[in-house]
Amino acid sequence: MQHTSMPSRVWTEACFDRDGKQATYLSVPVSTNETGYAYLPIPITIIKNGDGPNVLLIGGNHGDEFEGQIILLKMSRCLTVADVTGTLIIIPGLNAPAVESGTRVSPLDNANLNRTFPGDPRGSATRMIAHYVESELLPRVKYVFDLHSGGRAMEYIPSAVVCDGDDPDLHRRSLALLNTFGLPVSLIVEGSTGGDSSMVAACQRKGVVRVSTEIAGRGAVAKAQMDQAEQGLLRVLRQIGSLSRDMAAEPPGPTRYIRRHALKDFVYSTGTGIFEPHAELGDTVSPDQLAGRLHFTDDPWREPLEIRFKKPGTVIFKRVLARTHFGESVFGTGDVVKTHP
Ligand SMILES: [Zn+2]
Known part of the structure; x- marks a missing residue:
């Protein structure tokens, strides 16, 4: 039996099928020098209001990319059940140990979550998180918005990002969101820097429409760029029918479509x-x-x-x-x- 087909060891009190707003945790079992039996708590907010699109919002895939974390912390606090149609799953700090230390990779196992898919339910903390996302969360949703920035080492022009994939229908549906995102750059990436081990690849395996961002970076919080990305995300959530009303204060800005190869x-x-x-x-x-x-x-x-x-x-x-x-x-x-x- 392949490890990836085994059940996740991550547990949660969250019920994904219950109407209402739940604020709880994903619990990742760990055993360390400080304690034999413990869990890493990853905050998760689930807002469900009847039928509609199921959407996963992720920040903190990399711990040193902060704008997306703030956007999703705010949405976790402020969005109400009445604001939502369908289900919003919000995880502002997915790789929690990396988020806590403000580093790209997890200090627990030195692993980059975005190079760890499909993960391993018997693996280290980062591998267990990746496995939970691919085996438990992605099958529940139609859309993923994975909010990145340049991190400590890089700075980006604020960009909404779609990666080429094998499935032309998924690609077309992802591209259809870029004008509404309305960030200065709409980036179309040929291939993937992470190959099969990235979140992009996991979403493609599960038939999920995925748009990510690269908001700014420098290991800082760029307020104006963060606000642009938040407005774009609110517009896109409205476009796909996930929000019950217009919550964006700004119309989309002009965007340049830029194509680049993942590594070349x-x-x-x-x-x-x-x-x-x-x-x-x-x-x-x-x-x-x-x-x-x-x-x-x-x-x-x-x-x-x-x-x-x-x-x-x-x-x-x-x-x-x-x-x-x-x-x-x-x-x-x-x-x-x-x-x-
Ligand atoms: Zn990143």
Whole structure:
């Protein structure tokens, strides 16, 4: 018997079929040096009001991406049963140990949740969380909104993101939400940086429409960009029939559709040192244009290494941490394919 087909060891008092608003926890069993028997509590809010779309909202897939966590903490507090049609499942801090430590990966097992699907009910905490999401939550829902940002290392132009998949119908239904999201960039990613182990792949396996975000980053909270993303999410939830009334105060903004390959459109550092960037978010760049210079603190007499863009495109993310290792991405670009309106 494959581990992934075994039942989850995560338990909850939540009842997904009950009308009303429930504020409770997912409990992930752990056994540590401090205690033999314990659980990690992951807060979950379930708001159900009769029939309608079933929707999962996720923040804190990565613990150092904060804007989405705040948006969903607010929705957990403020949304009422009357606001909702169908079922909203809200988890503001999915990888709870990473969220608590403000780090991308979990300090318990050093695992990146978004590279851990389909997970393992007998595995470490992060693997148990991934397994619970794929085996218990995704089969219950039609839509997932997975709110990311650039994290401590990167900054993005606020983007709503759809990944190409094998299922053209799912892809078409995801794309149909981007104009309503109305963020400055609508990013269409060819392939997936996480391959089969990402949440994207899990949603595709379960036939779930998924749109994610990249809101800002720097390990900070960018208020204006966060508000833009919150407004976009409220508009999209209304579009799919999940909210009973218009709750967004703003109409969607103009958006540029940008297509990029998951890994090939990154510019990587080819040395280890201090990276001095020579481009900005939103810049249009050409092949061989200088992306930045890498300085060598252990060899002050050496000329800095010049790192160059390889393809024409528009800069959609940049590295913001100065110390950079060989092989780390410093910029991501993509091709503008259309603008809306
Ligand atoms: Zn992320």
